[in-house]
Amino acid sequence: MASAQQALAASxxxxxxxxxxxxxxxxxxxxxxxxxxxxxxxxLCWAVGIGLCLVTAxxxxxxxxxxxxxxxxSLLIEHPSxxxxxxxxxxxxxxxxxxxxxxxxxxxxxAPVGVGLAIWMSEYQRPAWLARAVESGVEMISGAPxxxxxxxxxxxxxxxxxxxxxxxxxxxxxxxxxxxxxxxMMSLIALPLVVASTRxxxxxxxxxxxEASYALGKTKATTIRKVLxxxxxxxxxxxxxxxxxxxxxxxxxxxxxxGATIRTEGAGGAPVLSVLRGTGGTLTSYVRxxxxxxxxxxxxxxxxxxxxxxxxxLGLNLLVMRFSSGEATGKLGRMRMGKPGRxxxxxxxxxxx
Amino acid sequence: xxxxPASTGSPVGRPGAALxxxxxxGAGPAERRTEWMLRTLAAGVLVVIAGMAITVFSKAWxxxxxxxxxxxxxxxxxxxxxxxxxxGPKDPAHYVYQFKAWPLIWATILxxxxxxxxxxVVSIFAAVFIVEFAPAQVRRAIDPVIRLLAGVPSVVYGLxxxxxxxPWVEHNLISTGRKRSVEYVVQLTGAxxxxxxxILTVMxxxxxxxxxxxxxxxxxxxxTEGSAALGVNRWRTTWRVSLRTARPAIxxxxxxxxxxxxxxxxxxxxVSGSRGFSPNPLDGVTFFFEPVRPLAATIIDYxxxxxxxxxxxxxxxxxxxxxxxxALLSLAGWAAKQPVKRYGIRA
Numbered sequence: 001m002a003s004a005q006q007a008l009a010a011s012x013x014x015x016x017x018x019x020x021x022x023x024x025x026x027x028x029x030x031x032x033x034x035x036x037x038x039x040x041x042x043x044l045c046w047a048v049g050i051g052l053c054l055v056t057a058x059x060x061x062x063x064x065x066x067x068x069x070x071x072x073x074s075l076l077i078e079h080p081s082x083x084x085x086x087x088x089x090x091x092x093x094x095x096x097x098x099x100x101x102x103x104x105x106x107x108x109x110x111a112p113v114g115v116g117l118a119i120w121m122s123e124y125q126r127p128a129w130l131a132r133a134v135e136s137g138v139e140m141i142s143g144a145p146x147x148x149x150x151x152x153x154x155x156x157x158x159x160x161x162x163x164x165x166x167x168x169x170x171x172x173x174x175x176x177x178x179x180x181x182x183x184x185m186m187s188l189i190a191l192p193l194v195v196a197s198t199r200x201x202x203x204x205x206x207x208x209x210x211e212a213s214y215a216l217g218k219t220k221a222t223t224i225r226k227v228l229x230x231x232x233x234x235x236x237x238x239x240x241x242x243x244x245x246x247x248x249x250x251x252x253x254x255x256x257x258x259g260a261t262i263r264t265e266g267a268g269g270a271p272v273l274s275v276l277r278g279t280g281g282t283l284t285s286y287v288r289x290x291x292x293x294x295x296x297x298x299x300x301x302x303x304x305x306x307x308x309x310x311x312x313x314l315g316l317n318l319l320v321m322r323f324s325s326g327e328a329t330g331k332l333g334r335m336r337m338g339k340p341g342r343x344x345x346x347x348x349x350x351x352x353x
Numbered sequence: 354x355x356x357x358p359a360s361t362g363s364p365v366g367r368p369g370a371a372l373x374x375x376x377x378x379g380a381g382p383a384e385r386r387t388e389w390m391l392r393t394l395a396a397g398v399l400v401v402i403a404g405m406a407i408t409v410f411s412k413a414w415x416x417x418x419x420x421x422x423x424x425x426x427x428x429x430x431x432x433x434x435x436x437x438x439x440x441g442p443k444d445p446a447h448y449v450y451q452f453k454a455w456p457l458i459w460a461t462i463l464x465x466x467x468x469x470x471x472x473x474v475v476s477i478f479a480a481v482f483i484v485e486f487a488p489a490q491v492r493r494a495i496d497p498v499i500r501l502l503a504g505v506p507s508v509v510y511g512l513x514x515x516x517x518x519x520p521w522v523e524h525n526l527i528s529t530g531r532k533r534s535v536e537y538v539v540q541l542t543g544a545x546x547x548x549x550x551x552i553l554t555v556m557x558x559x560x561x562x563x564x565x566x567x568x569x570x571x572x573x574x575x576x577t578e579g580s581a582a583l584g585v586n587r588w589r590t591t592w593r594v595s596l597r598t599a600r601p602a603i604x605x606x607x608x609x610x611x612x613x614x615x616x617x618x619x620x621x622x623x624v625s626g627s628r629g630f631s632p633n634p635l636d637g638v639t640f641f642f643e644p645v646r647p648l649a650a651t652i653i654d655y656x657x658x659x660x661x662x663x664x665x666x667x668x669x670x671x672x673x674x675x676x677x678x679x680a681l682l683s684l685a686g687w688a689a690k691q692p693v694k695r696y697g698i699r700a
Contacts, residue, residue, distance in 0.1 A: 145616020249506030
């Protein structure tokens with residue numbers, strides 16, 4: 001009865017003029033005037049966009065809640081020990097050290113090689129066929145799964161000629177697993193990020209900057225060292241930081257090429273070299289070891305270690321943002337093209353061409 | 354993304370050809386040395402990459418040679434075959450090589466394919482939201498969110514999946530009746546195809562969003578303005594003009610995301626159920642709750658047995674399949690990106 005009255009009332013009131021959607025004089029097109037399908041799509045866009053933020057927030061909050069609940073300061077300073085009992089299995093000092101050491105080795109290789117490659121690819125690129133080949137090569141390793149790189153490393157570093165990088169067993173076979181070998185392969189996953197970021201920045205430096213330097217009688221090498229490199233420093237920093245993030249988060253190479261032991265185990269006598277040639281684990285492998293998929297199966301430790309890992313990644317992310325803002329305001333920043341505030345794919349993708 | 358300077362002859366980028374010729378001729382010994390060193394470095398990296406392909410294939414060859422094309426076929430239980438290899442004779446003349454990888458390949462296709470399809474839909478809507486509809490404040494907030502989502506280590510995703518999502522799925526979505534209906538074939542647990550696809554989607558969405566957003570941003574403003582001037586509303590302009598222009602970039606995004614999904618090993622070995630089972634789509638809803646194990650996850654799961662020679666060669670064979678897939682994808686991505694370059698859009 002009531003609904004019938006409403007229907008009657010609705011039909012009695014004059015319907016909105018059909019021209020409302022295209023009424024002239026209204027500058028903005030209002031979502032309210034769109035066809036239903038378009039409005040649904042509009043709603044979907046909002047839902048997905050906000051949904052992504054919510055998913056991220058959920059992951060971070062979940063890890064934060066679990067992390068704060070299980071992370072005790074003692075965990076950070078105790079050595080881990082293999083034990084079924086959660087109380088007796090110690091903390092994760094060794095994995096933290098492992099993460100730092102592996103990152104240091106990896107980035108120590110990736111940063112100079114990456115910057116060198118980027119300079120060659122943007123300033124020299126002669127012969128052209130080599131430049132093209134290197135470009136596709138770097139693009140290929142950026143797309144290659146880390147498990148593949150690790151499998152390659154296992155063969156490469158098991159060669160007797162490279163025995164000095166890892167340990168040799170009593171039988172004479174080379175083990176191939178160490179911080180040095182894992183770091184070398186880690187450098188390959190960081191390399192595309194460093195190259196892309198540096199090269200992108202070098203391409204943005206206007207030609208007249210180089211020409212001015214040449215006009216002053218500087219050689220190309222000096223121009224690169226004194227003019228180009230200082231001007232792209234923030235980009236190199238952000239590329240390196242992104243590379244560090246990639247290395248810190250990788251597990252496959254650690255599992256295959258570092259042994260993923262829970263304690264850092266040195267090899268041989270020399271103080272620093274023994275650790276570098278020895279096996280160990282990182283936070284990622286520790287999390288895996290303590291997850292239900294691993295042997296340790298200590299959820300609390302896994303959550304705590306994963307929280308530390310997530311904090312590291314968050315910190316690195318903040319650093320990258322800091323460097324990116326430096327790119328816009330730093331030396332030569334104003335000469336660069338591109339609007340500020342745009343999303344930069346370089347940060348997310350290793351390769352953007 | 355910044356607008357790309359054209360490769361040669363543009364005012365920005367590098368000196369013109371004439372200038373370069375002068376410098377090439379007049380370069381001193383120090384100059385030559387610098388260039389020579391950098392060139393050697395570049396060649397060295399290339400040699401390492403080429404060496405990778407050769408090494409993996411030479412290691413993988415015995416497994417392919419013994420099985421022939423049947424390597425890619427189905428039949429038998431993959432895990433049983435691998436166990437027989439591990440426990441097989443140590444004498445090189447009697448190595449067991451019998452291996453049929455179809456369940457693993459099928460699992461790889463299923464997880465990557467479905468995650469990419471799902472991710473594509475999500476990322477297109479998300480990208481349109483970011484570029485067209487989001488207010489400035491929301492946009493500023495969403496950039497770090499995407500970055501963070503891309504940066505979370507896969508093992509953290511795996512941990513959340515196996516400790517939070519999988520138990521929830523097991524208790525709330527899989528009924529006892531459904532478990533009992535297939536218990537003679539396979540054990541249903543919380544770690545299964547659906548959870549693997551869900552988490553994989555979350556992992557690849559940031560990559561796709563980033564690419565699609567950068568492509569949408571470089572669509573010439575005059576094109577969308579022209580559409581708007583004809584009275585077409587914002588959504589239709591985006592759908593008909595911007596997204597259509599960015600179509601090659603969307604393909605490129607899908608290709609890159611597929612490469613990432615193919616190579617994901619740790620997360621998938623944790624949440625996919627880790628059983629070499631090939632789910633049958635005819636099972637209906639049960640299909641999504643069946644355990645799988647893609648190629649990359651299998652490599653990680655059996656890495657401890659790599660000292661056994663046939664297992665090692667079989668694992669390298671899996672790595673070779675991944676390598677070829679990634680190389681093909683890289684090629685497809687390159688091909689897909691060619692049309693966009695015409696508009697000066699970089700993907």
